[in-house]
Amino acid sequence: MALKVEVYQKERVRPCSPTPQTLRNYKLSLLDMIASTYYNPYVFFYNSGASRHDYDSLKNSLMKTLSLLYPLAGRIKDASTIECNDEGADFVLAKVTNCDLGELLRHPKLEDIRQLLPLDPYPNPIHSAMPMLAVQVNTFRCGGTAVAFCIWHGLADGAAMVGLFNTWTAINRGEGPSNPGGLVVDASTIFRPGNLFSSGQKPPPHKNRGNYSAKRFVFGKRDIERLRNDYYQPSEHRRRPSRVEALSAFIWAAVIRAILPVNPNLKMHMLINLVNLRKKLNPPLHSECLGNIFHTVAARWDSEADGGGSVNAGFLVGRVAEAINKVTNDYVRAMHEEDGFLKAILNVSKPFRNADEFKSLSVSSLCNSQFSQVDFGWGKPIWIGLGHTLEDLAVFMDVENGGIEVWIGLAKEVMCNLDKDMKFHAYVSFSQIVSEPSCSLQSAL
Structure with a gap:
């Protein structure tokens, strides 16, 4: 209805x-x-x-x-x-x-x-x-x-x-x-x-690419801690991954596995994370100031160099953490000299001859913020809904007791493969479809 x-x-x-x-x-x-x-x-x-x-x-x-x-x-x-x-x-x-x-x-x-x-x-x-x-x-x-x-x-x-x-x-x-x-x-x-x-470039308009499904998945605190422990390699002198890093790598590996049967020509897949810069800049900015004060970082999976169809999330989490950790005040300011940041964005897919060879998944995390605490005097919200069109995008939000709710949109065939991935669903405590390709999405006005 x-x-x-x-x-x-x-x-x-x-x-x-x-x-x-x-x-x-x-x-x-x-x-x-x-x-x-x-x-x-x-x-x-x-x-x-x-x-x-x-x-x-x-x-x-x-x-x-x-x-x-x-x-x-x-x-x-x-x-x-x-x-x-x-x-x-x-x-x-x-x-x-x-x-x-x-x-x-x-x-x-x-x-x-x-x-x-x-x-x-x-x-x-x-x-x-x-x-x-x-x-x-x-x-x-x-x-x-x-x-x-x-x-x-x-x-x-x-x-x-x-x-x-x-x-x-x-x-x-x-x-x-x-x-x-x-x-x-x-x-x-x-x-x-x-x-x-x-540079002669302008922000691209948003285009609905159509044949996408969106689902929400809930991962409990215990299962996220299992991932963090499984991916922790003290012998490699790496710190224990954060909740977001561990879950990002886990989902990234599952998405690559889901894409490969649909697109065997895939040569590179990138996980794109947004890093809040407000406290990383010198001097720091107000933690909640207006604007888009973030830096985009990308971790890469290369089919030829990283074992083709063998996708190891424990290995990928190191790539995720490495990409995030390199973001410092000096790095960001250097990237924004002489069009460095824009050139990096425009050049990332140039080596590939066609769209099938290069794919990406963006992660936007609202975890560890006060997003779930928005209280007008009526108490905290019982739930938060997203109105985004989710296309190769995953949004993370905190849920009670330390869990994370993930909304993710993938091409329909890729989502079907993800639904069949038992290794992925072994860590999912709840899942639900929120959008199918046939839905017409409009606001009331």
Whole structure:
């Protein structure tokens, strides 16, 4: 049964105090511009409880939040600038008329999650009239609430979203932000946007490649610890891998095994991780400041050099850790001199003659952040849903008791092979399909 969502109110929420003229133009960095083709869509689900869900309070606290994070109330001026003109964020109220919260969460589908969003997260193209932030508050018949966010990726990576959520929720709880200073920084001086223009390259638009399936997998703490212990090789003078490193390597190996029967011409596969740079830079930046303050690192599996069809996750975890560990302040600053970072991105697939020879899987981890603690005064969310189109992408999120929930999107044939991989499923405590290739994904508006 398709979810029915009725929007009954939509308004523009502006900052409670005007942004000074001296802060009118917010410059985008190179990394902002590369990421700026879509919105980050997340939905936080809350049970009805002792605390009333006061939506007027949400709107008022959002006004105060936008005064601190003023670029989120602005509009695109040109390819490298946000005009902080206090146009505001979209704030939408809606009712889910044919479903209780518990019914939806028993088997959540991406098409239903998209119905709860305030706008299409993949507009083509994004333009100057569109907001940087849109929020839709969805009420269920049972009294539960789903707060859905679409945050323009050009202004916010995962850590920046946590900064928005922490600031807004603290104000809504009546506590005020703990450390509002430094939430808006000028990262364009570090990651110079001129590199993108001088190269003649532009960020590619998001394209839905169609025949992809998406599933969510839950890995329990005990099984993740088993992987960490299995992959720990003290004789090689390596530290014990982190939860994310161990699980990334485990999933990466399983995906390569799943691809090879479909694509025997595969010569190289890359695992791409995003490393948060805020505390790695010297001087460090605020841990939750706006922007895309990350570095992309890639670990490589080479069919000829690494044994062809024999894929060893214990070996790959060393590649993952090595790629992540090399990211230091000096390395990052050197990479961003004379177009180094952009050239590295553009050159990575040049040696391969056709698309079948080179594939990749990107991992975006929200673990060890406060993503699962977003509390407006109603308690922590009982679940977080993703509105992303998942194509060769895995998103990691913390779950209770130290486990990790992974949403992953793969070509349909590859996902079918992954489902048959008993070595993979021996570590999975729960799995569920969230999207099939035939689904039409749209928002309610």
